[in-house]
Amino acid sequence: MGRGKPDQSIRWSKRERALLYHYEREKPTSMLIAHFIEGITMGDAYRYAGREHRAGDDRTLAQELDARGYDLTTLRFSIRRKEPHR
Numbered sequence: 001m002g003r004g005k006p007d008q009s010i011r012w013s014k015r016e017r018a019l020l021y022h023y024e025r026e027k028p029t030s031m032l033i034a035h036f037i038e039g040i041t042m043g044d045a046y047r048y049a050g051r052e053h054r055a056g057d058d059r060t061l062a063q064e065l066d067a068r069g070y071d072l073t074t075l076r077f078s079i080r081r082k083e084p085h086r
Contacts, residue, residue, distance in 0.1 A: 006078035008033055019062065019075065033077070038062050 006022075008029055013020045019037065023030035042064050043057030059067060066072055 006080050009078040010034075010037065010075060012073040012075055014073075019072065025081075036061065 005024060007024045007026070009022045010019055010033065011022075012018075019034075021030045021034045038060045041058050041060055043053050046057060047053070056067070062072060062075075065075075
């Protein structure tokens with residue numbers, strides 16, 4: 001597996017005081033990751049699992065992690081493409 005820069009990554013920016021999404025090759029993939037972290041609400045996930053809507057279900061994953069006491073400034077995510085099989 002290669003050791004270069006990841007194709008997709010997320011990190012906290014002190015200057016912007018927000019999560020930054022970086023993409024090396026494909027912006028649509030970065031947009032998908034951003035939607036998962038800050039677009040889909042917990043209620044969306046619970047409804048998919050068949051549960052009724054409850055108070056607090058309108059929080060995104062990032063908001064839910066913050067509400068549970070996690071420090072988003074420590075959030076790191078990165079992923080690289082698979083190397084082609086030879």
